[in-house]
Amino acid sequence: MLERMLSFYIFVFVSFTAVVFQCDGAPVVYTITYQQYTTVQIGWTQQQVTQNIGSAGNLVSQTGTGNTAITIIKYTGSQSPLAVATFLFQGGYLFSKTQVGLDTTVYTITLAQYTAIEIRWTRDQATKLVGSAGCNASEAGTANTAMIIVQYKAAGTTFGIVTLGFVGGKIVSKSEIGFATTVSNKINLLQYNTIQIGWTQQQVTTLLGGSGTIVSQAGTQAAVTFLFLGGILSTKSQSGLDTGIYTMTYQQFTTIEIGWTRDQVTNVVGSAGCNGSEGGSGNTAVIVVRFTAAGAAFGNADLTFINGKLTAKTGIGYFLTISNKITLQQYNTIQLGWTQQQVTALLGGSGTLISQSGVQGSTSQTSIVLYTGGASSSASALITFQGGIVYSKTQANLDTGVYMITQQQFASLQIGWTRDQVTQFIGNAGNVASEAGTGNVAAVNVQYKVVGTVIGTVNLIFSGGKLYIKTGFGFK
């Protein structure tokens, strides 16, 4: 089961990687035709793939050793630099392949067809209904565990896409982006509040006077989403439908405590906030309540209540009004394991509380605190405390040093090398973006810029002092 989940995770990861690389636009080096792509079969060795395509492709990422080694290779379309093919090898054998833009045929699907398609249908059933087989965007696994993601263009939309997920030849998921904008079923706040978790889809449809639409819009800013599981409403969420103004000051945000009831929070803040989303019932009822951050242009405070008690609070945007600063030297001085008091004393301020969860004062309480860089407005550091102790630290743009790596060096790096070996090989220690844990479980993320590229970036993750994952993108 775990293996299956891992495989699916990797599969999704590769699909995602392909999208990222679409923006790359780097000069064409390793090319592939659509015909070559379709010829390559799941289960082939890396050598077979190289031989068939005529080049080894760009190494994007490599991790693990032996049977668990995972290698990701990328090619650019021979017709268009925006077309990309990505291959993922597990233990030396092709596990999944993904393409974007290589198949230039346009496969169209209408909203009525999309609605009619049912989970558990075969590919043939879907093809017959729609009139075309769609584009094989990603494929992984074989026989019973074969996964395939098929895409169609949503008819009557500019960028609309319908995605069908097949496992073992049957549809397991369907989703669409773009049709929703053409749907005209309206909902108002009163109707939204009337709809209760546990209602059947029929009850919802009857109340709203519209059928067959799960996503609905009212006005331009508001959006409502209902999620049905087994035909029963399991969650509802809205944004922009409730136009009331609920403001929370930063002081109120820091005062309210994990474990408080909704009434206690309402008493301190002076308003109940906006019910953003609701799911479950009784003991497992979850509700996310949103307030506007006072003094911030776009800030929010989101409070999560489970079974009526505050379990997490997250503030975004308050930092616009707070001026707690940190320098690179201070950041480097802070050590994992320091108390929050030590950090506050060093920096001369308690930073901006971004998020908090877990019981107040307990060892499970987690707080994320933001400090901003004095030198540049884009520089910042996030310190995560667990039970009042620094658990991890992350910085962005605080270290303005230039750390370069060549593509050749990246390709030569071996999984399992120590940090010192890597530093010596590359000639510099890189930008330490984040650190967490100590000893065997220590994780460090080091970043480099790639020589001769505009946006080329390499991320190295060390676990317990050894190179564990290497990832690169934006190569020439």
Ligand SMILES: *[C@@H]1O[C@H](CO)[C@@H](O)[C@H](O)[C@H]1NC(C)=O
């Ligand atoms: C798409 O995938 C299906 C199922 O694996 C396969 O039968 C078909 O040949 C593929 N089509 C193309 C064009 O590769």
Ligand SMILES: *[C@@H]1O[C@H](CO)[C@@H](O)[C@H](O)[C@H]1NC(C)=O
């Ligand atoms: C928001 O949620 C709470 C708790 O479920 C409920 O008591 C209240 O009536 C809701 N408010 C609105 C405006 O729907």
